[in-house]
Amino acid sequence: MKRIPLLISCLAVLLAVTLYFSPSDEANAVTKDSLAMLANVQQGDTDITRIGRMSFAPQGVLLVADIGSASVVAIDTQDTGPVKKLKERVNDVDKKIAAALGTDKAGINIADMTVNPASGKIYVSVQRKADGLNAIITFDENGKLAPLNLKKARYVRVPLPVADQKKIGNITGVEFTDGRVLAAGQSNEEFSSKIYSLPLPLTHNKPGEVYSTETYHVAHGRWETRAPIQSFIPYQEEGEDYIVGSFACTPIAKFKISDIKQNATIKGTSVVELGSGNRPVDMFTYKKNGKNWLITNTDRFHHERRPLGPSQYWGVRVDMSYLQADKTNEEAARRVVTEKSGPNGIEVVDALFFAKHVAKLNNDEMVILRDNEGALDLEVTKLPE
Amino acid sequence: MTHSITTKFISVTLALMIFNCITGCQNEPQAVTEAQPTTVIATPPTIDTVDEAFPAISIQITADIADHPNEELLQFGVISPTDSNSITPILGVYTRTKNQLTFTPSFALLSNTQYQALDKTTGLTADYRFASQASETPVVNIEPNLQQLPANHLKFYLYFSMPMQQDNPWDHCKLLDLTTGEYVPRPFRHTDLWDDNQQRLTLWFHPGRQKTGVNLNVEIGPILDPEHRYELQISGLWKSQEGQSIGEEQRYQFTAAAADHTQPDPDQWRLTVPTVNSKMPLSISFGEPLDHALLENNPFTISLNSSEVTITTNPTQGNRKVTIHSASPWQAGTYTININPRLEDLAGNSIGRPFEVDLQQPQPNQSKSTSISFVIEP
Structure with a gap:
């Protein structure tokens, strides 16, 4: 019986010593890398009203699109590594998430999936249909799921500014790039896109800048119309900043954003056409054997009418040198829709069949949320050589 | 600094506690050995419902099970509807x-859902x-609510009396071609665009099929065939966020x-001008229906001698016309109406540009007049 008080005593001594020599909050604050990313950080309820796309910025900062309030919420997750990637495939992810939220899988809507490259931890944004509850569920290396506490978080909320008297109705992407965060939005009244530039540090309640996009979709070299961005990535070429955006049906276009000013209009240039009947979902780039590749996965909404492969969800990789082309819209490279590859450097990726969401873990691996006969599985998969 | 002092205070306090604990344990060894076993009467888990959506569920634990993992002692979840x-x-x-x-x-727990707490030890x-x-x-x-729509019509606005369940809203909508008796396959754009209040959905026809020459338009044709009769159907099963369904299918x-393919042209609009010193409305007839949401979003500003007039704008007659009331009686003078060039018709042709541009044709300035004027005589 004497062992228990002795053990308690030892633990208490350890705690006391630890506390005495532990740095204060101020000292923590100085060394906390995330402060370089965030300013005027709030503590408490993020009040996300309708959760959407997500991506990771450095230093464990999770960028979350809050569609309902037309803003970007940057959460300091404190998830900074080391990398412990998912060891084994997790089956029935949708069922497990739904159960954790007290409903069945028909009762949730998975908005997005991303992975923190610094830790390998996987984040899934989800909305519970019955009451619109927003949640982020994480999966660790063992596939164990846990909630990210959105009620007690360190965060900043950056509103996307109103342009042309319009708030946007959807946020189709939010991405970190050097020196800023970019977001793309769609109007719910006009067929058009806005691009938002949010300077660092992301500062609570400090809105970013907005650019209008005149995003032309050229078909058959004859007609042009406005089209909204579905998915995008930041891209640098010879020191210039670009956005590479993907559009429904499925042109990939680039927009130079280095030298534009607030409220300017950016005109995009189509560089690759992937074929009709597809809705792009995610994009990322990776480097392999000295070559840079763009990965994008899409939802083929005309799969039943004209299937491309075994699933409506499929993906492709594109040699990034296509993006450097100065060719304008009409001369954009077109994927050979009847073949798995072609022209040279544009290839259907087998591993992306059935992939509903993809996210880059590193230059060798990606995380896939995969449709498995109606269930959703999470897995880490090799990127093509 | 405050934290630092607090931290050190806590650590010193802990050190004193340690001392007391050690000395206390040495001075009163009998207190432990003399403890009498007590009879524990098993009780069900208790549920504190101060916050009914976040109840606190508790069970008693005894020393012999104290090292068990939490999940092996207490479980709380949804009772299966089938078991x-x-x-x-x-x-x-x-x-x-x-x-x-x-x-x-x-x-937060869901209302009207059966949960159960299980004390796994008892x-x-x-x-x-x-x-x-x-x-x-x-x-x-539903807007527009017209007998006739152009074959290249772009979007509907669904206005709900309360926030609705928002996921995949197009699953609740169907388009029936009454002329052929067949449903139009996949007519809607799969992008859910709700307003701030989550009560207005913008339901787009798929632009890839409505745009001339775009691949889907060429491959499988436009969504609407001229002179065909259609029925937009909204499922009665669609639920509000409070869980109440619409009930009957809406048609x-x-x-x-x-x-x-013609842009709205303000120079062709017909104005009915109010009389001086009256609070009669100014009315503008467009000669065609314009986009309902854009009309409701203050597309006009009116100024008199460079001074802006406070106005309210109300679309009427199926968005073919607006009436504009001034906050104060109209004064005599020449007024200028500035028009948002993004104001568009049902097919997406705006004041600023047509929805589609033929690149093989010469490209003159496509914008129509963005300001018009009217005079109120003294």
Whole structure:
């Protein structure tokens, strides 16, 4: 019986010593890398009203699109590594998430999936249909799921500014790039896109800048119309900043954003056409054997009418040198829709069949949320050589 | 600095506690050995419902099971609708005191759902359910609500009387070609665009099929065929966020007219000008229906001698016309109406540019007049 008080005593001594020599909050604050990313950080309820796309910025900062309030919420997750990637495939992810939220899988809507490259931890944004509850569920290396506490978080909320008297109705992407965060939005009244530039540090309640996009979709070299961005990535070429955006049906276009000013209009240039009947979902780039590749996965909404492969969800990789082309819209490279590859450097990726969401873990691996006969599985998969 | 002092105070206090603990244990060894076993009467889990969506569920724990993992002692979850003996655990946070284990859900519980707490050490359970107030039946209004729409019509606005369940809203909508008797396959754009209040959905026809020459338009044709009769159907099963369904299927019928590739032209609009010193409305007739949401979003400003007039704008006659009231009586003078060039018709042709541009044709300035004037005589 004497062992228990002795053990308690030892633990208490350890705690006391630890506390005495532990740095204060101020000292923590100085060394906390995330402060370089965030300013005027709030503590408490993020009040996300309708959760959407997500991506990771450095230093464990999770960028979350809050569609309902037309803003970007940057959460300091404190998830900074080391990398412990998912060891084994997790089956029935949708069922497990739904159960954790007290409903069945028909009762949730998975908005997005991303992975923190610094830790390998996987984040899934989800909305519970019955009451619109927003949640982020994480999966660790063992596939164990846990909630990210959105009620007690360190965060900043950056509103996307109103342009042309319009708030946007959807946020189709939010991405970190050097020196800023970019977001793309769609109007719910006009067929058009806005691009938002949010300077660092992301500062609570400090809105970013907005650019209008005149995003032309050229078909058959004859007609042009406005089209909204579905998915995008930041891209640098010879020191210039670009956005590479993907559009429904499925042109990939680039927009130079280095030298534009607030409220300017950016005109995009189509560089690759992937074929009709597809809705792009995610994009990322990776480097392999000295070559840079763009990965994008899409939802083929005309799969039943004209299937491309075994699933409506499929993906492709594109040699990034296509993006450097100065060719304008009409001369954009077109994927050979009847073949798995072609022209040279544009290839259907087998591993992306059935992939509903993809996210880059590193230059060798990606995380896939995969449709498995109606269930959703999470897995880490090799990127093509 | 404050924290630093506090931290050191805590550590010193802990050190004193350690000393007291050690000396106390040495001075009163009999207190431990003389403790008498007590009889524990098993009770079901207790549920503290101060916050009914975040109840605190507790069980008593004894020393012999204190080292068991929390999940092996207490479980809280949803009772399976098909098997009342099966619980699907929900996510939550466990906290312990010396003899009590408490579970709090990570996410708000749903009303009208049957939950159960299970003390796995005793097998005793406690059921939990809370009811929400009966909600009203949601009502939907559709804009535009016209007998005829152009064959290249772009979008509908669905106005709901309360926030709706928002996922995949197009699953609740269908388009029936009454002329052929067949449903139009995949007519809607799969992008859910709700307004701030989550009560207005913009339901787009798929632009890839409505745009001339775009691949889908060429491959499988446009969504609407001129002179065909259509019915937009909104499922009665669609629920509000409070869980109340619309009830009956909502139907809206229209006929497709010829495609419209002509921009609205303010120079062709017909104005009815109010008399001086009156509060009669100024009315503008467009000669065609314009986009309802854009008309409701203050597309006009009016100025007199460079001074802006405070106005309210109301679309009427199926968005073919607006009436504009001035906050104060109209004065005599020449007024200028500035028009948002993004104001567009039902086919997406705006004041600023047509929805589609033929690159093989010369490209003159496509913008129509963005300001017009009118005079109120003294």
